[in-house]
Amino acid sequence: MKSRKSKARKRTATPAKAGKPAKRAPIELYYWPTPNGWKISMMLEECRLPYVLKPVNIGKGEQFTPHFLNISPNNRMPAIVDPDGPGGKPISVFESGAILQYLGRKTGKFYPKDERKRVAVDEWLFWQVGGLGPMAGQASHFRNYAQREGNEYAYRRYHDETHRLLGVMNKQLAGRDFLTGSYSIADMACWGWVAAIARWDDMLQEFPNVMAWMKRIRARPATEKGFKLGRELREQHTNDPKADEERRKVLFGQRART
Numbered sequence: 209m210k211s212r213k214s215k216a217r218k219r220t221a222t223p224a225k226a227g228k229p230a231k232r233a234p235i236e237l238y239y240w241p242t243p244n245g246w247k248i249s250m251m252l253e254e255c256r257l258p259y260v261l262k263p264v265n266i267g268k269g270e271q272f273t274p275h276f277l278n279i280s281p282n283n284r285m286p287a288i289v290d291p292d293g294p295g296g297k298p299i300s301v302f303e304s305g306a307i308l309q310y311l312g313r314k315t316g317k318f319y320p321k322d323e324r325k326r327v328a329v330d331e332w333l334f335w336q337v338g339g340l341g342p343m344a345g346q347a348s349h350f351r352n353y354a355q356r357e358g359n360e361y362a363y364r365r366y367h368d369e370t371h372r373l374l375g376v377m378n379k380q381l382a383g384r385d386f387l388t389g390s391y392s393i394a395d396m397a398c399w400g401w402v403a404a405i406a407r408w409d410d411m412l413q414e415f416p417n418v419m420a421w422m423k424r425i426r427a428r429p430a431t432e433k434g435f436k437l438g439r440e441l442r443e444q445h446t447n448d449p450k451a452d453e454e455r456r457k458v459l460f461g462q463r464a465r466t
């Protein structure tokens with residue numbers, strides 16, 4: 209197993225001082241700077257939870273190391289290990305929606321306790337993980353990686369569905385600052401994908417409430433920090449054409465590994 213210790217970066221955690229009780233060990237964040245990764249870096253920053261970055265370079269195949277698969281059997285980041293889980297014992301969590309809910313329950317922040325409000329947050333959180341994320345992800349694949357020629361049907365299908373979802377979101381945001389009223393894990397889940405779509409072309413211009421919401425969240429200091437986390441790692445990798453070729457081989461055409 210390859211150790212990533214040397215690459216780990218400490219964020220907000222501070223070492224224990226002599227005579228004082230030791231601080232809780234930081235949460236390990238298994239992460240690469242993508243829309244799914246930003247959800248969790250934004251939440252950790254919002255909650256000011258101490259965490260240590262464990263980069264998972266998905267373009268190099270680090271999501272397939274036995275250590276990572278033990279934490280995230282789906283070979284997808286993000287994932288976390290909280291050394292101070294239930295009963296004071298470590299817990300690992302994979303799937304961004306499950307991580308956001310876990311951190312929301314742990315801190316009591318951005319995930320209301322009131323059942324009606326919580327159901328509303330869950331609705332939009334699941335809307336993101338089952339809808340906006342996968343559809344925008346496929347649209348992005350056909351826009352950025354597949355040849356347009358011969359793939360027109362798939363290109364249109366995922367762009368249309370992303371467009372439809374943005375229309376739903378735009379209606380929900382009419383007269384609201386955030387998806388369910390107050391800023392929540394549902395907004396954090398959606399933000400990175402909307403920010404990615406904003407770079408495509410003028411699709412987002414058709415949805416003024418979504419654009420205003422995106423800017424509102426972008427202005428939060430925690431968004432700034434969470435969004436910036438690990439950016440330099442990806443830039444180093446993507447500016448190298450050989451690494452780009454390697455990335456395609458690792459990421460596309462995956463099949464079950466037995």
Ligand SMILES: N[C@@H](CCC(=O)N[C@@H](CS)C(=O)NCC(=O)O)C(=O)O
Pocket residue numbers: 242243244245266271283284285286302303304305337458459
């Ligand atoms: N449903 C997962 C999706 C996570 C996901 O797709 N992560 C991508 C990067 S954005 C990944 O780790 N890809 C690695 C791979 O394709 O092998 C979640 O919400 O956590």
